[in-house]
Amino acid sequence: MKHTPEPDLTPLDRIARVDAPPFLLTRIRQKIDESSRTRISPTFQWVVGIAAVLFLALNTFAILKVTQKTKSTPVLAQGMNVVPTSFYNE
């Protein structure tokens, strides 16, 4: 195995730990307050979600009902003898 020399990192040992600026906590609190004000509550998210699901379900149900109706219309018309299908054949 090729031996590589250890890099000289001694200048890094002379880095001093610095304290965080004192104004940071105030800014953090401000950001937290802002984010909690703009955040949508979980209850509201659930309500919107359920409303969206209901809306979709009702729409699907309505579409299905309409297609079923249009399919059964000729049958119904024939049963009631409203459409004289045999008129031209006679």
Add this chain to the structure above:
Amino acid sequence: MTKNVRDTFDDIYHAHKVLVYNLALSYLLVAEDAQEITQDVFVSVYQGLKSFKEQSSITTWVYRITINKSLDFLKAKQRKKRFGFFTSLFHPETNELKYDKPTFDHPGVQLENREAVERIFKCIHQLPDNQKTALLLSKIEDKTQAEIAEIMNLSAKAVESLIQRAKQNLSAKLSKSEG
């Protein structure tokens, strides 16, 4: 903020502010950017406080958030630089630089040491993210391999090899930058 959460948060802030700020400084090398990351880290800590499951210690959790936020910030900065041609960096009339932001402004580095530290840091920042993180935690934060393994969610053996590779790559980069 409710009183109880606020008190817990304040305790966490006072116990970890130096750690977060200094680690962010090691990644970003600019005091202003490190302050921004420190704020973001503690906002995330506050928001995650309720869902924090004590699978790891608070300190390990704070370390992870700081590392992820710093790496994301660096990536975003890199992306901004890459698409920098969309906006001119110079004033159209005077031809002077519009944004003269320093690339190295570490308040913990003394003036006589600055050049050497800046050169080492610039080489460290050319390393892959995991090697960079392992090396910074070991050299700057003085963490043991076991502690680094916990923070990085790796085995101690993997950390050892990461640090070894980081040192080899750094050695090559430093000798290249000298020559």
